[in-house]
Amino acid sequence: MSDKDKKRQEGWKQLPTGGTILEGGTAKKYKTGDWRNSRPVWNKDKCINCLRCWVYCPDSAIILKEGKVAGIDLEHCKGCGICSEECPVKPEKAIKMVPEKQKTEDRGQKTEKSDS
Amino acid sequence: MRQKLAITGNEAMAYAMKQINPDVVAAYPITPATEIVQIFSQYVADGEVDTEFVAVESEHSAMSATIGASAAGSRAMTATSSQGFALMWEMLYIASALRLPIVMPEVNRSLSAPINIHADHSDTMGARDSGWIQIYCENSQEAYDSLIQAVRIAEKCLLPIMVTIDGFIISHAMEVVETFDNKEVQDFIGKYKPAHPLLDVKNPITIGAIDFTDYYFEHKRSQIEAMNNVMPVILKIAGEFQKTFGRNYGLFEKYMLDDAETAIVVIGSTAGTAKAAVNNLRKQGKKVGLLKVRVFRPFPAKEISEALSKLKAVAILDRSAGINAYTAPLFTEISSALYTQGKNPKAVNYIYGLGGRDIFVKDIENVYKDLEKIAITGKVENLINYIGVRE
Numbered sequence: 001m002s003d004k005d006k007k008r009q010e011g012w013k014q015l016p017t018g019g020t021i022l023e024g025g026t027a028k029k030y031k032t033g034d035w036r037n038s039r040p041v042w043n044k045d046k047c048i049n050c051l052r053c054w055v056y057c058p059d060s061a062i063i064l065k066e067g068k069v070a071g072i073d074l075e076h077c078k079g080c081g082i083c084s085e086e087c088p089v090k091p092e093k094a095i096k097m098v099p100e101k102q103k104t105e106d107r108g109q110k111t112e113k114s115d116s
Numbered sequence: 117m118r119q120k121l122a123i124t125g126n127e128a129m130a131y132a133m134k135q136i137n138p139d140v141v142a143a144y145p146i147t148p149a150t151e152i153v154q155i156f157s158q159y160v161a162d163g164e165v166d167t168e169f170v171a172v173e174s175e176h177s178a179m180s181a182t183i184g185a186s187a188a189g190s191r192a193m194t195a196t197s198s199q200g201f202a203l204m205w206e207m208l209y210i211a212s213a214l215r216l217p218i219v220m221p222e223v224n225r226s227l228s229a230p231i232n233i234h235a236d237h238s239d240t241m242g243a244r245d246s247g248w249i250q251i252y253c254e255n256s257q258e259a260y261d262s263l264i265q266a267v268r269i270a271e272k273c274l275l276p277i278m279v280t281i282d283g284f285i286i287s288h289a290m291e292v293v294e295t296f297d298n299k300e301v302q303d304f305i306g307k308y309k310p311a312h313p314l315l316d317v318k319n320p321i322t323i324g325a326i327d328f329t330d331y332y333f334e335h336k337r338s339q340i341e342a343m344n345n346v347m348p349v350i351l352k353i354a355g356e357f358q359k360t361f362g363r364n365y366g367l368f369e370k371y372m373l374d375d376a377e378t379a380i381v382v383i384g385s386t387a388g389t390a391k392a393a394v395n396n397l398r399k400q401g402k403k404v405g406l407l408k409v410r411v412f413r414p415f416p417a418k419e420i421s422e423a424l425s426k427l428k429a430v431a432i433l434d435r436s437a438g439i440n441a442y443t444a445p446l447f448t449e450i451s452s453a454l455y456t457q458g459k460n461p462k463a464v465n466y467i468y469g470l471g472g473r474d475i476f477v478k479d480i481e482n483v484y485k486d487l488e489k490i491a492i493t494g495k496v497e498n499l500i501n502y503i504g505v506r507e
Contacts, residue, residue, distance in 0.1 A: 009330065009331075010334070011343070012333075012334035012335070012337040012338045013338070015331070015334055015335060015338055016312075017215050017336075017342075018212075018213065018214045018215030018216075018273055018274070018323065018339075019214070019313070019323070019324070019325060019327060019331070019335045020312055020321055020322070020323050020324075021214070021321060021322035021325055022312065022319075022321055023320070023321070024320030024321070024322070025320075026322060026325075048132070116306065
């Protein structure tokens, strides 16, 4: 954490009682995407838009547009792989889990449109 | 109408709960506290209270449901003892850290093993650092009065509070208790207005969120400060209680202490036994006194060390062992308080009454005899002593 970031944090006297967060929807601000060690790569051409991935994703990280899968919110996706597991498309799934390391090495060689 | 009723400690607790009329009670039976919620559930069944009663499957669930109800914005209570209290353990810390003003009667009972259902303070002493306010009562009248005050204390400080009585000795013994009119109790406790109830859907909040290295310490620091601010609130509410109902309660009670040369410090029902011993010895011209600790958490360190400062020797009686500590819990607190306040009466620790072992007036008189010797010689031969255990 940089010194600049530290200055923004409140001292104990400024905090709401009991660690309460006095507004709703704040989970969105917590970027959990950097926990991931493998990422879902979505293949738009194979996707049948059954929305199982959207139903099962525990982090609401499947992005829909007009009722169809439009991508994956990688700022919040923790890489659990449930979307890929539940994807019914055969023989090759429309969502594949790719190790982050490999993804980094491959960067620039593949064109993935799954990033939000 | 104020009435004098012949009731047990458990009945006094249940009666106070009825008059408090909490929004939610979630509880599970355990000896010797069972009657409190059993009697209370009868009040619920008879429509004498407006309470939503939740019969849960364990004390862990009892405290969890009480926490949920309190966070939702209701006045929530439960009651327990011993093993049940131990089963609440992790939830006790959650209740206090979420700053929920839960009020809980607790009946002090030993902890297994061996299995025993009788009085000692091992259960709540084990939770002395759980962030709950702790008030220990000598008798049923104190329990009734303290439970009513506890509602105000908890809601003012936003901290949970337990009010305890000794198992069987008080919980099942019948005494005359002066009870107040329902309306008087309601007027005294007032309406509970939670600042941020979870059920206020127009103002959504999150409670119990994750706190890592970045904020946990700050939240703990603020919780510590909340406890630091409790004592003046207890005294203020005790003052209002006295004005309304007549009886006076402090953080502790001094009995013949001001001119005493030796004294005993004790918690709970044994204070009554010790008062009888003091009376006997005073008749013989001995300058003996007693300090009964009522509020153990927060611990009134300065006040107690000041009250004991002029003594030549003091015996601290513990009804729990503090098995792997240097000394038993009350002695540890008091010796630490005396040391840091620069007071130095000779202090000696007695462990007594484990598993409900009786303690008699003559046992206490013997302690005063030991103290007399210590006062003369200035020497404590045995720091830790045991009353009533067979060698």
